[in-house]
Amino acid sequence: MARTLYDKIWDEHVVHTEEDGTAVLYIDRHLVHEVTSPQAYEGLRQAGRKVWRVSSVVATADHNTPTTGWERGYDGIADPISKEQITTLDANIAEFGAAAFFPFLSQRQGIVHVIGPENGATLPGMTVVCGDSHTSTHGAFGALAHGIGTSEVEHVLATQTLLAKKAKNMLIKVEGALARGVTAKDVVLAIIGRIGTAGGTGYTIEFAGSAIRGLSMEGRMTVCNMAIEAGARAGLVAVDDKTIEYVKGRPLAPTGVEWEQAVAYWRTLHSDPGAHFDTVVELDAAQIVPQVTWGTSPEMVLGIDARVPDPDKEKDASKRGAIERALQYMGLEPGKPLNDIFVDKVFIGSCTNSRIEDMREAAAMVKKLGQKVAKNVKLAMVVPGSGLVKAQAEREGLHEIFRAAGFEWREPGCSMCLAMNADRLEPGERCASTSNRNFEGRQGAGGRTHLVSPAMAAAAAVHGHFVDVRTLA
Ligand SMILES: CC(C)[C@H](C(=O)O)[C@@H](O)C(=O)O
Numbered sequence: 001m002a003r004t005l006y007d008k009i010w011d012e013h014v015v016h017t018e019e020d021g022t023a024v025l026y027i028d029r030h031l032v033h034e035v036t037s038p039q040a041y042e043g044l045r046q047a048g049r050k051v052w053r054v055s056s057v058v059a060t061a062d063h064n065t066p067t068t069g070w071e072r073g074y075d076g077i078a079d080p081i082s083k084e085q086i087t088t089l090d091a092n093i094a095e096f097g098a099a100a101f102f103p104f105l106s107q108r109q110g111i112v113h114v115i116g117p118e119n120g121a122t123l124p125g126m127t128v129v130c131g132d133s134h135t136s137t138h139g140a141f142g143a144l145a146h147g148i149g150t151s152e153v154e155h156v157l158a159t160q161t162l163l164a165k166k167a168k169n170m171l172i173k174v175e176g177a178l179a180r181g182v183t184a185k186d187v188v189l190a191i192i193g194r195i196g197t198a199g200g201t202g203y204t205i206e207f208a209g210s211a212i213r214g215l216s217m218e219g220r221m222t223v224c225n226m227a228i229e230a231g232a233r234a235g236l237v238a239v240d241d242k243t244i245e246y247v248k249g250r251p252l253a254p255t256g257v258e259w260e261q262a263v264a265y266w267r268t269l270h271s272d273p274g275a276h277f278d279t280v281v282e283l284d285a286a287q288i289v290p291q292v293t294w295g296t297s298p299e300m301v302l303g304i305d306a307r308v309p310d311p312d313k314e315k316d317a318s319k320r321g322a323i324e325r326a327l328q329y330m331g332l333e334p335g336k337p338l339n340d341i342f343v344d345k346v347f348i349g350s351c352t353n354s355r356i357e358d359m360r361e362a363a364a365m366v367k368k369l370g371q372k373v374a375k376n377v378k379l380a381m382v383v384p385g386s387g388l389v390k391a392q393a394e395r396e397g398l399h400e401i402f403r404a405a406g407f408e409w410r411e412p413g414c415s416m417c418l419a420m421n422a423d424r425l426e427p428g429e430r431c432a433s434t435s436n437r438n439f440e441g442r443q444g445a446g447g448r449t450h451l452v453s454p455a456m457a458a459a460a461a462v463h464g465h466f467v468d469v470r471t472l473a
């Protein structure tokens, strides 16, 4: 029978299925960070258990790590809770072990969803879990990857398995060529704009079509990263030459005969012709314009050529109420052109957009504009996703471009994506952000977030307000 990519990976990992559909799924890769692992390790400790397969665990500290003051080492972590989470991870990995650990201050440290693929910890066909909702990112490799809760983290550490129910199959096809200046981020925001944040609930989404195939691995990661924002716990892209090329030679990737065998298997990781999808959504790539969120949910998104929506034009009372509340929180007037929204801060980073390509895209825009960060922008910061991304960007001189224009060039981590460290918005501040969530208070209490691509964020920093990057290209 013709199977989808999701069906294939699922079948390959099911150990047992109960009559009600609950399955025991074998887990190949367990990514661990400091926020959702302390109680899990404590649980193991109290039960006198060990980690079932130490070689499956790859860990790093990312959410709480500061992006400045690394020369002061652990003393540079101002917040005592942040410091405790980071040192607790160090102690847990020292006690329980891991295949690889990239602690605070180490060069390969970074956002868990950046360092996984970078180190070859994420491989096609794997089941990948992490106590983090953006684990969907790793689906870009044709891996079944999703976030789990802390009690599940403990379960996977102890048993190497997860209890799961199979989701339905959704296919999102994006066909055609993207316009100049339109990126993977715009594609995924446009998808969420179309299907809504609940559109993917209960599904695993496979992203396909010529526009998705045309994306780099970085771009595919950006798209899968936000599958969770579309309601789906996992997103997938079929394996092709780009996938295999990206993985080749990474520290944890197979070598020699094992590599050959793995590649032969990986080449089967695509949906069969005629495989059944429960839902199919199609988008025309040529119609996608640079996107900007205007509200407090990723689905509150429009093309840069649009205006802030008018709640009075919405017939559905609950939707009208949601628009009104969002506009009030965001401090926006209906009908205002998105181009005319001025920003106070700019954040280029997060597991959505902090890879080398994102750095290049933002730097290219800054270079093209040839001007400094606008006077009204209090802070424009670039936070690479990992130490390796940072080093690569510096080899290419990107940091010089950013610094010369007045951007701050920081140390890697989650940073102002969720403001668990010192990087945050003050109440009422408005931010152009390349991250993935624009919920109330996400980047700091009272902060106002507009989600955009790296090029759009860079252009907003220089102009001081949003601009259509297609007109700058
Ligand atoms: C801290 C962590 C549990 C959380 C997540 O699961 O996604 C965070 O990474 C986020 O982006 O909100």
Ligand code: SF4
Pocket (backbone or CB within 6 Å): 062, 063, 111, 112, 113, 132, 134, 350, 351, 352, 413, 414, 415, 417, 418, 435, 436
């Ligand atoms: S960068 Fe943001 S979205 Fe990604 S893992 Fe960190 S906090 Fe979560």
